[in-house]
Amino acid sequence: RHKFWETQPVGQFKDVGDSSLPEGPIEQPTPLSEVKQEPYNLPALYEWITCDLATDEMCGEVYNLLTHNYVEDDENMFRFNYSKEFLQWALRPPGHYKSWHIGVRVKSSKKLVAFITGVPARVRVRDEVVTMAEVNFLCVHKKLRSKRLAPVMIKEVTRRVHLENIWQAAYTAGVVIPTPIATCQYWHRSLNPKKLIDVGFSRLGPRMTMNRTIRLYKLPESPVTPGFRKMELRDVPAVTRLLRGYLSQFAVATDFNEDDVEHWLLPKENVVDGYVVESPLTHEVTDFCSFYTLPSSILGNPTYSTLKAAYSYYNVATKTPLLQLMNDALIIAKSKDYDVFNALDVMENESFLKELKFGPGDGKLHYYLYNYRLRQPIKPSELGLVLL
Numbered sequence: 001r002h003k004f005w006e007t008q009p010v011g012q013f014k015d016v017g018d019s020s021l022p023e024g025p026i027e028q029p030t031p032l033s034e035v036k037q038e039p040y041n042l043p044a045l046y047e048w049i050t051c052d053l054a055t056d057e058m059c060g061e062v063y064n065l066l067t068h069n070y071v072e073d074d075e076n077m078f079r080f081n082y083s084k085e086f087l088q089w090a091l092r093p094p095g096h097y098k099s100w101h102i103g104v105r106v107k108s109s110k111k112l113v114a115f116i117t118g119v120p121a122r123v124r125v126r127d128e129v130v131t132m133a134e135v136n137f138l139c140v141h142k143k144l145r146s147k148r149l150a151p152v153m154i155k156e157v158t159r160r161v162h163l164e165n166i167w168q169a170a171y172t173a174g175v176v177i178p179t180p181i182a183t184c185q186y187w188h189r190s191l192n193p194k195k196l197i198d199v200g201f202s203r204l205g206p207r208m209t210m211n212r213t214i215r216l217y218k219l220p221e222s223p224v225t226p227g228f229r230k231m232e233l234r235d236v237p238a239v240t241r242l243l244r245g246y247l248s249q250f251a252v253a254t255d256f257n258e259d260d261v262e263h264w265l266l267p268k269e270n271v272v273d274g275y276v277v278e279s280p281l282t283h284e285v286t287d288f289c290s291f292y293t294l295p296s297s298i299l300g301n302p303t304y305s306t307l308k309a310a311y312s313y314y315n316v317a318t319k320t321p322l323l324q325l326m327n328d329a330l331i332i333a334k335s336k337d338y339d340v341f342n343a344l345d346v347m348e349n350e351s352f353l354k355e356l357k358f359g360p361g362d363g364k365l366h367y368y369l370y371n372y373r374l375r376q377p378i379k380p381s382e383l384g385l386v387l388l
């Protein structure tokens with residue numbers, strides 16, 4: 001049934017729950033000299049390129065491919081529209097490898113028709129911190145679908161990850177392949193209900209009028225928590241301590257150091273937002289919340305072309321109730337003109353979703369590990385990992 005995935009070192013469906021198999025790496029590393037030194041073969045009309053995302057030109061080509069060919073919802077009403085600034089942030093973290101930003105072009109026209117990326121990350125699985133590749137942005141041009149190009153893209157990124165002596169990966173997808181370590185759900189909190197209804201993102205509830213709906217989702221003008229402010233560079237050590245302490249409770253979680261926190265959580269306009277609560281009395285940083293910005297193109301609507309969405313990222317509450325902290329995040333997002341605030345049911349998010357008027361989305365997000373077996377899938381609430 002999965003001609004490609006059945007050949008890969010991933011948990012296979014037939015092995016789920018088999019407690020005679022150990023947890024951990026499925027295959028052992030091989031000496032680097034035994035890693036294939038040449039790229040995999042592509043159909044003759046195409047060639048591999050390594051994308052230099054530091055250049056505006058290359059970044060623009062990738063942006064155009066993804067804008068027209070990347071992930072859509074099941075009804076093909078919306079398509080992710082990652083910005084160029086976001087792509088540079090997502091793909092150039094500390095220690096990134098340029099060789100893991102892989103494109104495929106048509107030889108004759110030089111047109112970019114496929115893409116896949118990895119970035120290095122430390123992911124803790126139970127007690128073990130494993131250096132992995134986080135693989136993302138797999139995209140094949142709509143006109144080249146179902147030609148088995150995706151397996152070649154995946155094998156090539158795997159080869160280039162192996163060349164850096166890294167043997168595991170983490171990734172998420174909307175499709176089910178062998179074998180999810182967790183299956184999560186997106187929840188959506190309307191900030192601009194009128195627009196969301198107009199574009200078909202949401203529907204007017206039964207016995208609801210537009211005015212009642214607008215009132216239902218109304219939020220205060222500004223955050224309510226005393227000491228709530230934008231995160232600054234000087235907060236990096238405190239935020240790192242908070243995050244490390246918080247994430248230690250989850251079965252699978254990111255292992256952040258200060259350099260990672262500076263890159264991934266320090267606010268970057270229209271890319272990532274981070275806020276702290278600094279105690280007005282002690283000036284101690286006690287809480288932290290963050291979201292990233294990922295608009296979607298609205299396909300075929302005469303009035304609106306983009307949906308401005310915020311996605312909950314990492315949040316840590318030690319003094320402020322998590323519910324209040326996230327309500328403040330909603331208030332900030334609303335004040336910055338986002339239309340919707342999305343969150344997965346990972347970490348402790350279930351504790352605030354219903355109360356803060358998030359509604360469940362359709363479609364699931366599956367989490368995967370490459371070459372690392374878990375005996376059983378874990379619950380979303382055991383995941384402390386958010387991929388972009």
Ligand code: YNC
Binds near residue numbers: 002070145147161
């Ligand atoms: C997917 N999303 O099952 P089997 S998520 C992984 N992730 O293989 P073809 C996928 N595998 O089942 P198409 C996948 N989607 O026969 C499909 N597959 O074993 C598998 N969409 O290939 C599929 N982006 O080329 C099947 O399919 C085989 O032309 C079929 O191309 C697929 O970034 C795709 O949703 C997704 O652009 C490129 O549909 C195309 O349809 C497309 O005939 C819109 O492929 C955009 C989209 C996916 C977003 C993402 C995470 C990707 C993870 C990839 C796996 C990484 C493994 C770790 C590598 C490093 C290892 C180390 C160390």
Ligand code: MG
Binds near residue numbers: 140148150
């Ligand atoms: Mg294909």
